[in-house]
Amino acid sequence: MNSFEESQFDVKFDIWALQIPREFCFAVSRKLNGYLLDKARVKPIVEDPSSEKNRLILLSEKVQNPDLSDIPGDIIKEVQKTIPIEVIPYSITLGYSYWSADHVLKQILPQGVEDAIAKVIYDKNYPRIQTIVNKVGTITNEFRVPKFEVLAGKSDLVTEVKQYGALFKLDYSLVYWNSRLEHEHKRLVSLFKPGETICDMFAGIGPFAIPAAQKGCIVYANDLNPDSVKFLKINAKLNKVEDRVHPYNLDARKFIAQVTVPDDESNLPSVGDFEDATVLSKTRVGIEDSRLADQRQPMNDAYAGNGMGLEDVAVYDASVTPVVKRPLDSREEEPSPAGSVDGDALKPSRKKGSSNKRIRPSEPLHTRTWEHFDHVIMNLPASALQFLDAFRGIIHKRCWKGTHPWIHCYCFIRASESEESILADAERTLGATIIEPTFHRVRDVAPNKAMFCLSFELPEACFLEEEPDVADGKPR
Numbered sequence: 001m002n003s004f005e006e007s008q009f010d011v012k013f014d015i016w017a018l019q020i021p022r023e024f025c026f027a028v029s030r031k032l033n034g035y036l037l038d039k040a041r042v043k044p045i046v047e048d049p050s051s052e053k054n055r056l057i058l059l060s061e062k063v064q065n066p067d068l069s070d071i072p073g074d075i076i077k078e079v080q081k082t083i084p085i086e087v088i089p090y091s092i093t094l095g096y097s098y099w100s101a102d103h104v105l106k107q108i109l110p111q112g113v114e115d116a117i118a119k120v121i122y123d124k125n126y127p128r129i130q131t132i133v134n135k136v137g138t139i140t141n142e143f144r145v146p147k148f149e150v151l152a153g154k155s156d157l158v159t160e161v162k163q164y165g166a167l168f169k170l171d172y173s174l175v176y177w178n179s180r181l182e183h184e185h186k187r188l189v190s191l192f193k194p195g196e197t198i199c200d201m202f203a204g205i206g207p208f209a210i211p212a213a214q215k216g217c218i219v220y221a222n223d224l225n226p227d228s229v230k231f232l233k234i235n236a237k238l239n240k241v242e243d244r245v246h247p248y249n250l251d252a253r254k255f256i257a258q259v260t261v262p263d264d265e266s267n268l269p270s271v272g273d274f275e276d277a278t279v280l281s282k283t284r285v286g287i288e289d290s291r292l293a294d295q296r297q298p299m300n301d302a303y304a305g306n307g308m309g310l311e312d313v314a315v316y317d318a319s320v321t322p323v324v325k326r327p328l329d330s331r332e333e334e335p336s337p338a339g340s341v342d343g344d345a346l347k348p349s350r351k352k353g354s355s356n357k358r359i360r361p362s363e364p365l366h367t368r369t370w371e372h373f374d375h376v377i378m379n380l381p382a383s384a385l386q387f388l389d390a391f392r393g394i395i396h397k398r399c400w401k402g403t404h405p406w407i408h409c410y411c412f413i414r415a416s417e418s419e420e421s422i423l424a425d426a427e428r429t430l431g432a433t434i435i436e437p438t439f440h441r442v443r444d445v446a447p448n449k450a451m452f453c454l455s456f457e458l459p460e461a462c463f464l465e466e467e468p469d470v471a472d473g474k475p476r
């Protein structure tokens, strides 16, 4: 027997719709991207009961006025180029069958029931579980850190989680973490081969970076949130891969620009960069100068004593791709950039008179990222697509060796969008045509929104081809 009326969940939405001849429907709805009704399993284009020659394009609730003044004028002009606009009122009712169990239960359970549930979970799981939290609100901050309210136990959000053999320490109140991505972290890392070079533009506390390094990849891991970088370093150390994880604390665009600057260009970072903690480790530096290492003590502690012996190095050196051989074979031959004191200081230290090419166990493994990297991870689904412009003309063709890098760019696809529209966005931002992209569905994040991973090889058109300088024949 029902203890409630299903009709009590009915919600009526009064919205506006455009009445459009059906042959123009698709073109107009594309132009109105972002202003269409965005509700799970509700199509924003419906039949027009008054004429079968027409369709109705349902507009989002944020369009409140029939003069469409809530939509930017340039979009309206674009639509008017296709067809004159006819606006009509429309109403839609979503009922019990539409709403999720979560939504229905929240409506009917008494207030305060969450505290009772929290207390029972806490009492029955203590000491294994010491804090019970509830995620509140939606994430709006740039570091993607959710807000939590503590329902039971101590108010300490520092914890440790395990993902397929790796241990991650984190403070839930300071950094992004989502255990639901475990499968995706594993899937992507399974595509990497030992010895490959990985650039993680939005690395967080390292759920891609650490397992990739455990696999024998060299990882350049960046995050704008200094707390994420702090925990990334802690986690690299916890998992004994600090020699293969190079942490950066930069905006993602700056990071990717920085790792692709050829070594013969003069804008090497100054020592001050390290002291400011802007750049926690350099791609180009090779083995660090001990003088500099001393100066950088607070930030360099992650590199201390990783216990990686020569045998370990040999294993990675002998791995599948020739790429990995480059850093180990070539870094001692790398010339210092002329006139750069910092650059000299940052160059591999080569003891005078020593022909010993052995690598000290505590020396971090570097690759020449401006010559080659294999994969780029971009896990910031809300806006990673917009960062694809970062790849326009930054990789110097004259320096690059081997295959083009794979870009793995996470994104959301809403009910009103499609793989085609996302690909078109990506190509527009990248400024190049993407050949043979793949879309992997990661998970449904809301009834009308799924997370995808768009993977593709960076197109040739993105590479920078420099004109040779007429005077000296060298590329400018």
Ligand SMILES: C[S@@+](CC[C@H](N)C(=O)[O-])C[C@H]1O[C@@H](n2cnc3c(N)ncnc32)[C@H](O)[C@@H]1O
Pocket: 142, 143, 144, 176, 177, 178, 181, 201, 202, 203, 204, 205, 206, 207, 208, 222, 223, 224, 225, 228, 250, 251, 252, 253, 379, 380, 381
């Ligand atoms: C969705 S989280 C992904 C973290 C991690 N890769 C994972 O899979 O759990 C996105 C990360 O990007 C970082 N971030 C946001 N804006 C950024 C930017 N402009 N440059 C670099 N990192 C940024 C955030 O601090 C956050 O840690």
